[in-house]
Amino acid sequence: MVLYPHEMLPDVDHDGRSLQNFAMSFRAHLASKVRPGTRAVYEKRVKPGFVRKFNREPADKGEVGKEMTQDPYYQFWSAMQRKSQEMMWDCVIEVIEPQIERLNDRAKQVRQAGSGVKGSLELSPDLEIPRYHTVADIHLQPGGFHTEVADDDVTAGAIYDNAVAIYANGALGPKNDLLGRTLAHFLKQQYPDREPGTILDMGCGIGNSTVAWAEAFPDAEVHGIDVGAPMLRYAHARAESLGVAAHFKQQNAEETSYPDQSFDLIVSHIVFHETSAKALPRILQECHRLLKPGGMMLHVDIPGAEGAFDAFMMEWETTNNNENFAGMFRETDLAATATRMGFAEGKARMESMPRLLEERQQTYSDRAINWPVLVGEK
Ligand SMILES: C[S@@+](CC[C@H](N)C(=O)[O-])C[C@H]1O[C@@H](n2cnc3c(N)ncnc32)[C@H](O)[C@@H]1O
Numbered sequence: 001m002v003l004y005p006h007e008m009l010p011d012v013d014h015d016g017r018s019l020q021n022f023a024m025s026f027r028a029h030l031a032s033k034v035r036p037g038t039r040a041v042y043e044k045r046v047k048p049g050f051v052r053k054f055n056r057e058p059a060d061k062g063e064v065g066k067e068m069t070q071d072p073y074y075q076f077w078s079a080m081q082r083k084s085q086e087m088m089w090d091c092v093i094e095v096i097e098p099q100i101e102r103l104n105d106r107a108k109q110v111r112q113a114g115s116g117v118k119g120s121l122e123l124s125p126d127l128e129i130p131r132y133h134t135v136a137d138i139h140l141q142p143g144g145f146h147t148e149v150a151d152d153d154v155t156a157g158a159i160y161d162n163a164v165a166i167y168a169n170g171a172l173g174p175k176n177d178l179l180g181r182t183l184a185h186f187l188k189q190q191y192p193d194r195e196p197g198t199i200l201d202m203g204c205g206i207g208n209s210t211v212a213w214a215e216a217f218p219d220a221e222v223h224g225i226d227v228g229a230p231m232l233r234y235a236h237a238r239a240e241s242l243g244v245a246a247h248f249k250q251q252n253a254e255e256t257s258y259p260d261q262s263f264d265l266i267v268s269h270i271v272f273h274e275t276s277a278k279a280l281p282r283i284l285q286e287c288h289r290l291l292k293p294g295g296m297m298l299h300v301d302i303p304g305a306e307g308a309f310d311a312f313m314m315e316w317e318t319t320n321n322n323e324n325f326a327g328m329f330r331e332t333d334l335a336a337t338a339t340r341m342g343f344a345e346g347k348a349r350m351e352s353m354p355r356l357l358e359e360r361q362q363t364y365s366d367r368a369i370n371w372p373v374l375v376g377e378k
Contacts, residue, residue, distance in 0.1 A: 003165055004174035007106055007241040008234055010158060016095040023087045024166045030084055031169070034077050035313075041073045042309050061311035068312060082320050085140050092162045093142065100155050107154045107237035118245035121236040123229050127250055132276040133227060136322045139167075145205065145228035157206045157234020164208075172208070175242075178356065179269040179371075180212025183300050186353045186373065187265075188216070194296065196220050196265035202253040202283065202299075203271030207235030207246060213267065214244045223263075225251040254282040262290050266297040273302050273329040280332065281341050284376075288342035291378040297338075299374040300353060304330050334374040348376040 003009055012020070046067045050058050058064045068074045096103070111121060129146045137144045141159060149155050164176055172178040180201075187194060197220055201210040204224030214222040224246055226232050232248045239246045251257060253271070266287045272280055287297045305311035314330065317323040338348035352370040 002174070003161070003176070004242075006238055007110070008103060008154065008158065008161070008238045010096050010099045010103060010162070012095050016091070019091040019094065020162075020166060023084065023091045024169060026080075026087065027084045027166065028169050030077065030080055034080065038068070038074050038077055038313065039309065041071055042068060046071055046074075047309075058308050060308050061305070061315050064308045064312035065315065078316065078320065081316070085321055088163050088166045089140060089142060089159065092159050092166070096155065096158050096162065100150060100153070100158075103154050103158055104150055104152050107233050108152050110237040110240045111233075113240075117240055118243075119236060119239055120247045121232060122247075122249045123232065124250045125229070127227065127252060129227055130252060130254070130276070130279060132274070132279065132325065136324060138274050139317075139321050139323055145226070145231050148230055152233065153230045154234040154237065156228055156230035157232075157238075160231065161206050161208070161234065161238070175211065176206075176208040177212040179300060180209030180267075181216070182353060182356050182371070183209070183267060183269065183298055183373070184213055184216035185356065186351075187296075187298060190351070191296070194265070196263075196296075198263045198265070198292075199223065200225065200258070200263045200266045200290065202266060202268040202287075203274075204235060204248065205231050207239050207248065209267070209269040210235065210246050210248075211239050211242055211244045214239070214246050220264075221247070223247045223249065223258075225249050225253060225256060227252055254279050254286060256286060256290065258290055260289055261292045261295075264292055264295045266290060266295070268299045268301075270301055272299060272334075273323065273326045276325050277328055277332075280329070281337050284338045284343075285341040287376065288338075288378060291376075293378055295378050297374070297376040299334075300371050301374075302326060302330070303370075303372055338374060338376050343376045343378065347378070348374065351375050 047057060050067050133144050133146055143156060145156050147156060161176060164172060196217060199213050199217065199220050199222045201213060201224040204210045204226050207224050210222060210224035224235060229250055232250055236248045275283065291297060305314050315327050318327040335348045335350050339345060351373045353373045354370055
């Protein structure tokens with residue numbers, strides 16, 4: 001997977017590229033050839049065994065899990081999947097580690113370029129990093145999104161940019177921006193009259209989706225917030241290198257320092273499922289506070305499960321990949337939560353966002369082709 005060129009990318013030599021290509025092919029092989037076998041094993045072996053024992057089918061993911069986790073085929077897939085996730089981080093870190101100083105210097109140069117800089121970066125070293133980030137490394141990224149390994153560090157951002165391309169098997173596109181582009185396309189298709197002048201991207205990470213919004217609405221003032229300083233330093237330098245103006249701030253989406261009614265549009269991409277049961281309603285309340293009257297929020301996140309087997313397989317991310325809140329998130333009624341946190345009755349709802357063709361061609365998902373989006377209007 002070769003990313004769209006920008007100044008924050010590390011140099012990747014032949015050995016590094018071949019390690020990364022192997023990790024990506026290994027994951028693609030597991031997704032396309034091995035994981036589908038778990039469904040066959042369930043239908044042909046595990047479910048009939050359960051029915052023989054209890055005279056009924058498994059009722060939920062817990063009952064499926066009790067039996068499936070004893071099955072050697074499932075155990076093999078699960079062990080390989082976990083290994084592939086660790087391998088993904090390892091093969092990226094192996095390339096980035098010797099270049100950290102250079103990458104950190106490059107980001108600093110961008111910040112010091114003065115009038116040549118279009119956007120901005122504002123860090124808050126005293127910001128308390130939420131416990132849901134410090135307690136475990138989400139999806140096994142060593143150190144998570146916030147850990148700093150040097151002064152003015154961009155390492156977590158550099159790791160994420162390179163690893164997420166492998167994680168998604170390149171489906172996010174060369175700028176890793178597919179989700180931002182798809183959501184902006186969705187807004188233009190479904191709500192063509194909306195021309196947001198101010199946009200906030202919550203949990204912007206490396207700004208991959210933020211840049212997509214700035215490109216989709218070039219006249220808008222675009223902001224991105226995240227709790228992770230290394231992600232934001234990287235995001236800012238990356239956006240500048242791509243010639244895009246965006247304003248990045250280190251803020252907790254649960255309680256930001258922006259004044260009331262600051263934004264026409266608030267978006268997020270795959271963020272909520274990495275927060276917590278306490279944080280999620282607080283973030284929705286904050287969205288309501290930050291939106292201008294008539295403003296809109298759009299939050300795209302992981303799809304729900306269809307049936308007990310599917311729910312168990314999706315739970316793998318929670319049990320084995322430190323996506324600790326993902327299981328509970330899938331069972332949360334987002335529209336009802338948004339209504340409880342301030343959106344008027346009927347003004348918050350779930351909508352379905354079709355995947356762009358390029359994504360459908362590159363993933364091995366056997367699931368529904370639409371992304372769920374929480375839409376809220378103030
Ligand atoms: C999976 S990444 C997604 C990054 C990006 N939105 C994308 O489209 O790839 C989740 C990001 O949300 C950030 N995040 C999680 N909880 C947050 C919070 N309470 N406030 C701000 N950012 C948060 C994390 O630090 C991380 O960078």
